[in-house]
Amino acid sequence: MLNLKFIQENPELVIERLAVKRFDACAIVEKVIALYKRRNEVQTEAETQKAGMNQLSKEIGQLFKNGKVSEANSAKERTSEIKDQIKNLESEFDVIDSELAQLQVLLPNLPSPLVPVGKGAEDNVIVATGGEMPVLPKGAKPHWELAAQYDLIDFELGVKITGAGFPVYKGFGARIQRALINFFLDQARENGYLEVQPPYMVNEASAFGTGQLPDKEGQMYHDSVDNLYLIPTAEVPVTNIFRDVIVDAKDLPIKTTAYSACFRREAGSYGKDVRGLNRLHQFDKVEVVQIAHPDKSYDSLNDMVAYVQSLVEKLGLPYRILRLCGGDMGFTSALTYDFEVWSAAQERWLEVSSVSNFESFQATRLKLRYREEGRAKPQIAHTLNGSALALPRIVAAILENYQTTDGIRVPKVLVPYLGGCEIIR
RNA sequence: GGAGAGAUGGCAGAGUGGUCGAUUGCGGCGGUCUUGAAAACCGUUGUACCGAGAGGUACCGGGGGUUCGAAUCCCUCUCUCUCCGCCA
Incomplete structure (x- = not known):
């Protein structure tokens, strides 16, 4: 299968080369680019949230260790909102990711420049x-x-x-x-x-x-x-x-x-x-x-x-x-x-x-x-x-x-x- | 088909709730020493993704759950191994 990043960076090339195989890739390439962009945005956001969550968890661990139970418990309350956000972002990511995977396997390999144009x-x-x-x-x-x-x-x-x-x-x-x-x-x-x-x-x-x-x-x-x-x-x-x-x-x-x-x-x-x-x-x-x-x-x-x-x-x-x-x-x-x-x-x-x-x-x-x-x-x-x-x-x-x-x-x-x-x- | 055990980095093998991407050994790579090599000693050694970079995220067979936090606890699936049975 073709690499997604490659498709995103070379859309015209992909479309032009696949035309030699008599394959119209326009619609798929367009979708791939849009989804790929969105997926990266979602991924970046989710990872930022996770980084914050990881940080918070460490702090809670420290607070418990130092016996500051009430501070720890109040910190715990802040986690549920972040967890919800992460969950939403992850499920959006999963949906996009599987759509991308399905599109990705639809695209044939690019023919080499040596391939003659022809029907059959x-x-x-x-x-x-x-x-x-x-x-x-x-x-x-x-x-x-x-x-x-x-x-x-x-x-x-x-x-x-x-x-x-x-x-x-x-x-x-x-x-x-x-x-x-x-x-x-x-x-x-x-x-x-x-x-x-x-x-x-x-x-x-x-x-x-x-x-x-x-x-x-x-x-x-x-x-x-x-x-x-x-x-x-x-x-x-x-x-x-x-x-x-x-x-x-x-x-x-x-x-x-x-x-x-x-x-x-x-x-x-x-x-x-x-x-x-x-x-x-x-x-x-x-x-x-x-x-x-x-x-x-x-x-x-x-x-x-x-x-x-x-x-x-x-x-x-x-x-x-x-x-x-x-x-x-x-x-x-x-x-x-x-x-x-x-x-x-x-x-x-x-x-x-x-x-x-x-x-x-x-x-x-x-x-x-x-x-x-x-x-x-x-x-x-x-x-x-x-x-x-x-x-x-x-x-x-x-x-x-x-x-x-x-x-x-x-x-x-x-x-x-x-x-x-x-x-x- | 029946019973049991297990799945952790290239390999072997620790780790039973926090600072663990993960002790250690072997192997690999680099170095010191040597005419050269071996031995010894020192250092180093996973992959993918996001990000201009700093850095971040994920991965301990797969999936799901509990928890602020999971290699570690729970559920489930798959696979492998051992013994018994059958058999080329």
Whole structure:
């Protein structure tokens, strides 16, 4: 979330930048400024009254100690009026404060100056492309048909056990999942990321910390008995490792990676978007997270983009990198690069990674700070994350792009992870 | 699921109504000593908000209450630990 003081000091900037995200912030900013001003007045007045009260209490204590009981008692009589005033001021403060908090979470993050203006996906800017478009054999099939033909993924069985969007991977289908997870984790480790295994369920505070709550509540599976949420991405538990933490500036950037299953309700999805592996309720993903110094967070972003690029290149998949326009960006992001791979039989681009710099937006909620050498005041850090990578669509692209008339070839880098198997028949 | 204990600063651990943001130890930082280091000794070491500043306010798991005054008393919630039961 945005810092209130920042909004108060830079109202025009906030309104102008959020317009790029096609968000009209005028009314909210105006309210925030008025409430913020009033809150400070109330706070100052309340604290002045409290200071007087504290002083008086000390004096009463002294009077009792010195045996001046009647003076003490008359002093006590003066306290009730002050107490009432404090009570009134505090309740006014609380009302304003919660109104401010509610407004504060309505404002999206400011997009970076690099963000292109635009309405939706069609206005995203392609910043790089790579890989070679495969030439498919005649009668090439989409991945859901290949999955059935080679008995790799059983969608119907998943429906029986759980419901749509929970496929069962079998044989080489299961092994290729495991191969990809291991490959991605190994690559991340070689690139300086610390591997962690986080919980798959998080509490309310964590879901709030990364911005899933309050507004994306409907996208998460919720266990109401224990009030826990199934994670939609490892970003949530991993980033929350750093909630309420002050780190040493010299330790930045802190690079963390985790594999997790991810759970998304995907309410409102339908049609060809949800066919096969294109959109699932449960899927596997390896996530990379960085905690960065504000001066260096865009270096970290570039580092992460280059890293994800190296993964799709090693897998030999045709890809393109998009810089998302204002209208297509997420609520919490300042700058996002999406990676898409070409799924040759479906003849469409599939999003397999989203790499974002959140700047201080998440860290403000998380109270994630860093401290420079010496006794400097802690400052809000920057957070970034990216998928590296999400599995289902990678699997879809591999199945489709690597299909031949007598089997599905295994990308070279995965062969050692599949016990030397070079082709799935 | 049953029974009990507990939640205090980076960590350990005092503090049962007033001058307590909080004794002390460890750790951290700075210094003395040393060729250097260790040891020893000395000093220092929470966060947020308000304020131009001086300074003020709040925070001892969360919320509420009693009181002139609460880390301390009362109520309530949450969480953690131990033992028993069940179990991968």
